[in-house]
Amino acid sequence: MGGVPLLVRAYRSLGLPARVREQVEVKQRERGLDEAEMVESFVVLNAMGGECFDDLLRLREDAGLGEMLGHNIPSPDSARRFLYQFHDEDKLEAARQGREPGQIAYIPEENAALAGLGRVNHELVKELGRRCPDQRIATVDQDATIIESSNREALRSYEGERGYQPMLAVWAEMNVVLADEFRDGNVPAMMDPLCVAKRSFAALPETVTTYYFRGDSACHERNLVDWLRDENRAEGPCGAIGFAISARMSAALHEAIEKLDESVWEPYGKLHPEQIRECAEVDFVPGEKSEKKDTQPLRYLAIRIRDRQENLFADGSKVKHFAVVTNIEEWKPSRLIEWHREKAGTIEGVHDVLKNELAAGIMPTKYFGTNAAWLRLAVLTYNLLTALKRLALPAEYLTARPKRLRFLIFNTPGRLVHHARSIVLRLAATAERLAMWLEAFNLLPLRA
Secondary structure (H helix, E strand, O other): OOOHHHHHHHHHHOOHHHHHHHHOOOOOOOOOOOHHHHHHHHHHHHHOOOOOHHHHHHHHHOHHHHHHHOOOOOOHHHHHHHHHOOOOHHHHHHHHHOOOOOOOOOOOOOOHHHHHHHHHHHHHHHHHHHHOOOOOEEEEEEEEOOEEOOOOOOEEOOOOOEEEOOEEEEEOOOOEEEEEEOOEOOOOOOOOHHHHHHHHHHHOOOOOOEEEEEEOHHHOOHHHHHHHHOOOOOOOOOOOEEEEEEOOOOHHHHHHHHOOOHHHOEEOOOOOOOEEEEEEEEOOOOOOOOOOOOOOOOEEEEEEEEEOOOOOOOOOOOEEEEEEEEOOOOOOHHHHHHHHHOHHHHHHHHHHHHHHOOHHHOOOOOOHHHHHHHHHHHHHHHHHHHHHHHHOOOHHHOOOOHHHHHHHHHOOOEEEEEEOOEEEEEEOOOHHHHHHHHHHHHOOOOOO
């Protein structure tokens, strides 16, 4: 594991040890690892492909790894005890008691340690933004994902399986997670998406001057839409936020789409071999009480999908209709639809990496807060890997997923040599690759 020091160099260069010690405080034995060393160990576990506490044993087998880090890798038991302290049963009970009559789902408040770990991630994003000051546009993509779990405490999602349904928001241009909120599987994605949106925009660095937001129909929620429209919004940046959100298909909206003249439909996107995909402007003002009405109604764009062979869809229909609601007036419908659909390539890709290449796909315990911290550590690792690629590695590594970084860098064999009161790491790599790593180290200076 001779390439792990490059990952740890990025962790320390971004000032994360100090941030963890400031923000995350748990009860630890005096002779145990401190919070920053524990978090660093979990980051290494994620980056190396571990997905459970027992995988720490594999890291502990490599005595040289602990020597390179300057601290031991925690045992599975000590790591488990550390994460148990992010769980607070009183927070869960308070959320249960605070439910409205007839309401089943709830989102508990985070305890101090878990909230502090979230602030560490925010500081990582802000520091990355400060080191990439030319990136002045931020498009926030927000969506929930289902993590299946066999834990008896896991609740069933709308798809029927047991698990959890956390909501994440991603800064599309920089490929970093701005905010994550752990949720039980039965929590609807439409339940309070504004909280995650507020935390996401708060995590953006001061270098950002232009803001956008994209979401699916779960984000077509009155409080969130009103907040995005309000240029004097509370707990968010002042000024315009251009947004495009998949609209919930009401009967009135569907009727308005079906009344559109055939001449207004135009194709969008690349030519599809099996489907005809078209879009059009819809003159529509919603009448539902759940959506705020004012003198400047939002813009609605319709999407129509048909089979080229006129085959029926699974529900027996020949045509499928969708819609997007937006406050962006100057873009043509085709351009706006294509831009909105790019969300699938950003946040859904992040979900895939977190669940299948980092450790977020398997929840390790029955405790809600512990699992929330487990997810947040995977998110922290994801963002750290993005920072490493953007700040220190060659451009061709920018799209490299964690498994490729393991193959090319982290799993490089090395030998520690003690000589003249110093430790030298000899790596089994070509001179060209070693030169690249040395340059990466120089691009990641350690903070005082």
